[in-house]
Amino acid sequence: KVRDHVAPWLYTVCRNRALDIQRKESRMNPISEPMMAVTPSEEPNPSQRLEGVEQESQVLACLSKLPDNQQEVIRLKFQDGLSYKEVSEITGKSVSHVGVLIHNGVKTLRENMSDLAKEVS
Template identity: 45%
Template sequence: MSVQPQPDEASLLVRRALDQYEANLVAYTTGILNGDLERARDVVQDALLKLYLTDPEKVRDNLKAWLFTVCRNRALDILRKDHRLDLGNEDALEGAVSFTPDPSENADSHELHARIWELVDKLRPNQREVIRLKFMHDCSYQQIADVTGLTVGNVGFIMHVAIKKLRELLNREMASRPQ
């Protein structure tokens, strides 16, 4: 009769992170790393290792935002090292995060959904990031603030301006279509 050792709290936290956030973290990080899935997986693994080594008390209540922040910072570090991204240059940031919409919706709404995400690519980089964190990764404004280093008020303002711009772009596009 063998006795199974009880997993420690850090192991349980990593298991929870894997179950709840791994796929979203990989998708988010892949976007930042210009589609490099393997590097994104490495970044997520690094984040999970860092989680295991961190005091669970410090991250338990804010796990999602903590993980997204660690992955974002690590991915940006990689891009900086590769000299592929100049953080002061918004044009360089334009391609930093990409998204392929979920094809599970019906044809009409799927087309609209896909078009909206294409229009998201026309937004400013900070607008794209808050939109993606909110609507792709289901982050709260507080979590977005924690990930990006913005205030909750700034997140709300950026979100408002981004949605207004998306609406404007979509209306302009719809008005120019032949009937």
């Protein structure tokens, strides 16, 4: 009786193991040596880093020109990564008011950044 069930059981075990190995290997993409030499680094180069630092300082300068309530909600939302609801709880403003403040603040930031870019060029 047991011998009748060994073959199907063994087949199922081997099949499942083969599928596990196949799934594992499909997730792994080996990179050959020549491919590694051609793959660009994801790290920004020095000029990109400098550009990022300059852009960040421009954004912070434009942000400092906004009203305090807009500055506060924008910093909480984008620098601290909080949701509108969390920003609302912290500031004591309604979620919709937080949304309006963020929308208007970001709109003003875009305009100021655009004006700044026009001045530079």
